[in-house]
Amino acid sequence: MADILTPTLGESVTEATIAKWSKKVGDAVRKDEILVELETDKVSLEVVAPADGVLSDIKAADGETVTPGTVLGVVTEGASDAAPTAKAAAPAAAPAAAETPKAAAPAASAPAAGAIDIAVPTMGESVAEGTIGTWLKKAGDAVKKDELLVEIETDKVAVEVSSPADGVLSEIVAADGATVTPGQVIGRVSASGTAAAPSANSGSANSGSAQYSAPASDTPLSPSVKRIVTENNLDPKAIQGSGKDGRILKGDALSAIGTAAAAPAAAPAPAAAAAAPVAQPRADQPREERVKMTRLRQTIARRLKESQNTAAQLTTFNEVDMTNVMALRAQYKEVFEKRHGVKLGFMSFFTKAVVAALKEIPAVNAEIDGTDIIYKNHYDIGVAVGTDKGLVVPVLRDADTLSLAGIEKGIGELGKAARDGNLTLDQLQGGTFTITNGGTYGSLMSTPILNAPQSGILGMHNIVQRPMAINGEVKIRPMMYIALSYDHRLVDGKEAVTFLVRVKELLEDPARALLDL
Structure with missing residues (x-):
């Protein structure tokens, strides 16, 4: 038993x-x-x-x-x-x-002589399972050692699985969409270079991936790139890859869409004088498409809804005159980069201002646990990062001990790890407050949702030149709306407004932070 x-x-x-x-x-x-x-x-x-x-x-x-x-x-x-x-x-x-083949399927799973197992790697601390994405090869295809075969999605990160040896992909054990655990065998490679007869499992695996079949290309495409290429009828051979060994990245595929769209734009011109033919509505693709949510997207959806259902969320707004911060950044950005090896951005100023405000209003840095309030005496700031798989919030530890350069380096490293899918669970847990910057996408104003169990999140937005009344005169100033969403069960309106005003003061007059005013 x-x-x-x-x-x-x-x-x-x-x-x-x-x-x-x-x-x-x-x-x-x-x-x-x-x-x-x-x-x-x-x-x-x-x-x-x-x-x-x-x-x-x-x-x-x-x-x-x-x-x-x-x-x-x-x-x-x-x-x-x-x-x-x-x-x-x-x-x-x-x-x-x-x-029927279905009845014979179990017998086909026996490994062929000389076959090398493809096993699920460790996917991170406390990550117990993942979902098979789309196989980039089918049973019988030749593969090279370390060539990307499949991507496994977890609720936190995506893990790439490569071929363990040169040979032939003799069997696919775990089909697209299957749930797998670390160490589980998901396929086999015949190192001898001869392929075993494809099993029933491998057949079903490839039939499920027909929707996103990979176009002919010299290098394998990741699932996200393959989806863009297929949906936009792009030729992968015509796309210049900027990744390792010429691999096509998502940004390369997105750039190719604009190029492809511009080319046929002039084609309808000669036919303008003729009667317009009746358009065939989307003959090349269905009107609707059902795609299973990734584990990361399911987790994001569940946690955001749980946050709304649990906390008494309220948002207060203010606006910041960014003149002095922008002038300071413009004056020292070249010297700063030469000295520290990193560019001086706005996030470091906002992080410093947030930490100073959190020290004055500790309720915004606290959380509710049942009938208790847990006040945090450390300042681990979550920084929301948008990736092609969804929004993640890696945590910058002990931000109060970091200089502007340290903050910029830390945020840069976390952002790169997020986009590359290399974040660890430790980097995603334990934040006390979150900053999200919708301004990078052009957002003018928003009401961010709390990152539970935190009690506060600051939303940054786009910097816009607006006429402002200053000392009785109308002047054009670079202005940014900022928003603080907070848990009203713990944070009173007075505390929330005071917190946001404090952030505004420190940004409009950066010298106050240096003088501890």
Whole structure:
């Protein structure tokens, strides 16, 4: 017998709730088949069968609360051998059904002689599972060592899996969309250079990826690039890749869209005098398309909605005259970059101002835990970063101890790690306050949503030249709207407004921070 255990649930997550069993007692199960889903306050986890056999006992029913290591059920190994036979004998009127590829699939999973397993790598601390993206190769294709084969998505980061050796991709064990765990075999490479007959699993894996089939190209395309290329009918051979070994990055593909769109613009001109033909509406693609949300997008959606449902969120606004900060930046940016090796941006000024305001209004740096208030005496500032997979908020630790250069370097490193998908869970947890800059995308004003369990988030916006009344005269000044969303259960309106005014004062007169005024 093999116990079905509750896996590690993640840092600071001590319990989970049984959501739903997908099997009942007496059902035949196969190793790594999903049996039950657990829900925590942070993520949903799928628990799979530890072995082939029969689900002989369910010890934790739907709705029960469990902790890591709790036995959820028991699988009796080897007892499933007779089950397929009984099921195959039942439809006597259709004996050919026993010979379908689906029935033969389990036998095809045996590794071929000399084959090398492709295993799921470690995906980060407390990340227990991931989802197979789109395979870039199909069974029978030649592969080279370290060539990208597939991308695995987790609720935090994306992990690339490469070929372990030169040879042929002889088998795909885990199809597109399958849930996998660290160490699980997802495919095999035949190092001898000969391909085994594609299994039923590999066939289904590639049939599911037909929607985003990779166009012919000398280098493999990542799933995001492949999607852009396919949806916009681009030729990957015509796109100049700026990545390693000429690999096409998402930015290259997006740039190619504009180039491709400009070329046919002149084509309709000669036909302008002729009668306009009846347009065929979207004959090359469906009017609608259903795509499964990535784990990261599911996590973002769930956490944002949980934040709205839990906190009493309110937003207060103000505006900042950016004249002095911009002048200071323009005066010293070249010397600053030569001295510190990093550009002087606005984020360091805002971070310094936020930390100073948090020290004066500690409630904005606190959080609610049940009926307790936890006041933080450290200042770990989350910085929202937009990536092609979604919004992530890496944390700049101990921002109060950093200089402007240290802040700029730290934010730059976190931003690069976010865009490259190299953030660790430790870099995404434990923030006390968040700054988000919608101004980089042209936002004039917004009401940011709290990053739970934090009690405050500052929204930066676009800098716009506006006429302002200054000492009885109208002058044009670079102005920015700033917004503070806060949890009204903990932060009073007076504290929120005072906090935002303090940030405004420190930005409009940066010397105040140096003089501690």
